[in-house]
Amino acid sequence: MRRQLCDVRANWQSIVEEDGLVWHSINDQTYWLEGAYYAFHPHEIDAIERATAEVYQLFIAAGDKLVSGEGDWLDRFHIPRIAHHAIREAWEKEPPSLNYGRFDFGFGEDGVPRLFEFNCDTPTSLLEASVIQWRWKEGLFPERDQFNSLHEKLVARWAAMLGPLDRGKPLHFTHAAEVSGEDAITTAYLRDTAEAAGFSTKAVFINEIGLDAEGRFVDQDDLLISQIYKLYPWEWMLDDNYAAAVIDQLDATLWLEPIWKMLWSNKAILAVLYEMTPDCPYLLPASLERPLSNSYVKKPLLSREGANVSIIQDGKLLTDTGGGYGAEGYVYQQLFDLPSLDGAYPIIGSWIVDGDPAGIGMREDGLITGNGARFLPHIIDEEPCF
Amino acid sequence: MRQRGYNLTITSALASALLAGCSQNPAEPDWDDNGNAYARRDTAICVDKDDRRIDDDHCSRGGGHARFIYLGSGARIPYYRERPPFGNYLTSPAEGKSYSTAPLATNMTRSAAVSRGGFGGSARSSGFFGSGS
Numbered sequence: 001m002r003r004q005l006c007d008v009r010a011n012w013q014s015i016v017e018e019d020g021l022v023w024h025s026i027n028d029q030t031y032w033l034e035g036a037y038y039a040f041h042p043h044e045i046d047a048i049e050r051a052t053a054e055v056y057q058l059f060i061a062a063g064d065k066l067v068s069g070e071g072d073w074l075d076r077f078h079i080p081r082i083a084h085h086a087i088r089e090a091w092e093k094e095p096p097s098l099n100y101g102r103f104d105f106g107f108g109e110d111g112v113p114r115l116f117e118f119n120c121d122t123p124t125s126l127l128e129a130s131v132i133q134w135r136w137k138e139g140l141f142p143e144r145d146q147f148n149s150l151h152e153k154l155v156a157r158w159a160a161m162l163g164p165l166d167r168g169k170p171l172h173f174t175h176a177a178e179v180s181g182e183d184a185i186t187t188a189y190l191r192d193t194a195e196a197a198g199f200s201t202k203a204v205f206i207n208e209i210g211l212d213a214e215g216r217f218v219d220q221d222d223l224l225i226s227q228i229y230k231l232y233p234w235e236w237m238l239d240d241n242y243a244a245a246v247i248d249q250l251d252a253t254l255w256l257e258p259i260w261k262m263l264w265s266n267k268a269i270l271a272v273l274y275e276m277t278p279d280c281p282y283l284l285p286a287s288l289e290r291p292l293s294n295s296y297v298k299k300p301l302l303s304r305e306g307a308n309v310s311i312i313q314d315g316k317l318l319t320d321t322g323g324g325y326g327a328e329g330y331v332y333q334q335l336f337d338l339p340s341l342d343g344a345y346p347i348i349g350s351w352i353v354d355g356d357p358a359g360i361g362m363r364e365d366g367l368i369t370g371n372g373a374r375f376l377p378h379i380i381d382e383e384p385c386f
Numbered sequence: 387m388r389q390r391g392y393n394l395t396i397t398s399a400l401a402s403a404l405l406a407g408c409s410q411n412p413a414e415p416d417w418d419d420n421g422n423a424y425a426r427r428d429t430a431i432c433v434d435k436d437d438r439r440i441d442d443d444h445c446s447r448g449g450g451h452a453r454f455i456y457l458g459s460g461a462r463i464p465y466y467r468e469r470p471p472f473g474n475y476l477t478s479p480a481e482g483k484s485y486s487t488a489p490l491a492t493n494m495t496r497s498a499a500v501s502r503g504g505f506g507g508s509a510r511s512s513g514f515f516g517s518g519s
Contacts, residue, residue: 020397022404124518131392151392176509177490178516181404186518188397188446196393203443207506208493220441220493221466232509232517242504265519304519 002039003341023180038362038378051113051282052350052357067091077266078328091260096164099354106336121265127189129361133377144379148359158197170202172228217253229256267331286333295335300325306370399446415489423463423492430454430485439464466495
């Protein structure tokens with residue numbers, strides 16, 4: 001993996017905006033950074049692809065363990081009890097699901113990806129990984145390849161759900177209003193992929209959703225919502241006023257992603273994975289009880305954008321971030337020695353769609369990848385690594 | 387790994403709307419005793435061929451007769467299926483102005499016998515970015 005400097009395209013802002021990336025620059029800081037890119041050797045891409053597929057299988061095994069009834073895992077994940085039965089039932093019945101997500105890996109000189117976390121309930125940086133970096137590559141390196149089949153796999157996955165879902169009814173898409181436009185555009189992009197597969201879609205803000213007199217979910221036009229994609233975390237839904245209605249109406253309103261994603265998106269699963277397969281090369285030692293060495297990362301079970309994370313090295317606080325998360329507890333994960341390339345610390349976001357590795361997106365930041373992270377494109381080439 | 391042929395109709399249309407200044411954060415309106423809402427900011431709303439208000443989604447998708455019209459600050463904001471006050475709007479945005487989307491509380495038909503707003507409370511405490519991870 002190399003970090004290469006390069007010239008930016010003339011009018012790059014207009015180019016990426018045309019494809020939807022309106023949050024390319026935030027408060028004078030560039031989020032979409034195309035003055036540099038990452039280059040991977042094909043063997044490295046093979047390693048990332050293999051790790052992604054194998055770690056996904058570990059998550060399936062962990063899900064089986066969590067719903068098996070042995071132990072009090074759902075309580076230890078701090079999942080509200082109102083949702084326990086629904087999660088177990090959904091895991092067993094497997095309602096239709098896009099079943100996509102982004103594994104965040106560290107990647108060192110040994111070429112073995114190490115799992116940091118799995119973002120599979122409301123993953124973002126999707127449009128950047130799928131469309132924006134591809135158009136960049138086609139413009140500057142048309143002869144090179146990129147690990148990127150995300151768009152095609154998303155469309156194919158929606159197409160596979162044409163049967164299980166009701167194409168005669170609109171497929172709703174919802175998100176919360178926010179400043180950057182990221183949620184709105186990410187949701188719009190997923191609508192485009194669903195429509196490409198043959199669905200008729202409709203947008204509704206999350207706080208426009210209502211309940212009718214019979215307790216059923218309706219949209220802003222009072223149309224019944226029977227199937228809906230949400231870019232809104234399950235833990236927030238179960239903390240909102242409609243929590244009981246969500247559980248009560250699960251048979252009437254199909255939510256994508258399904259409620260069992262609360263198992264996989266909770267960082268407590270990092271400890272479960274390590275307990276189940278401590279010799280797996282892709283896993284860092286992790287525990288819910290205590291640090292397993294004196295160099296570790298303390299992460300909230302539920303947090304976003306790198307908030308409330310602390311890095312302890314040799315027993316001393318190296319750096320940390322603030323935020324409002326951590327009430328549910330923490331997981332302690334062994335510190336990984338992230339390589340610094342040109343002073344930046346890159347992490348690999350490796351996408352998966354229903355078990356198939358689908359490409360990567362690169363973000364770089366300080367030691368903790370947070371709100372200030374930049375997204376950079378990548379290519380595949382044959383040059384030596386590092 | 388090769389991919390071609392994106393169709394980003396909705397994404398591109400929404401991006402254009404956002405870049406044109408249609409804010410995702412509409413201000414709460416002023417209300418009168420009859421439940422009428424009045425814009426605190428210049429506001430863009432989507433209407434059909436009869437000038438009846440419809441969801442913004444119809445305009446974002448393009449096609450048909452759906453179009454945005456532009457209300458000034460202080461104008462009454464119609465609910466769905468209602469018309470804006472006659473002559474009290476622009477059919478294209480005034481130069482140099484940016485327009486908010488309509489307040490969420492007006493995004494319904496007045497006869498709707500439903501409760502709303504049971505979701506979104508958690509999002510209001512999040513920061514610049516939204517719900518993604």
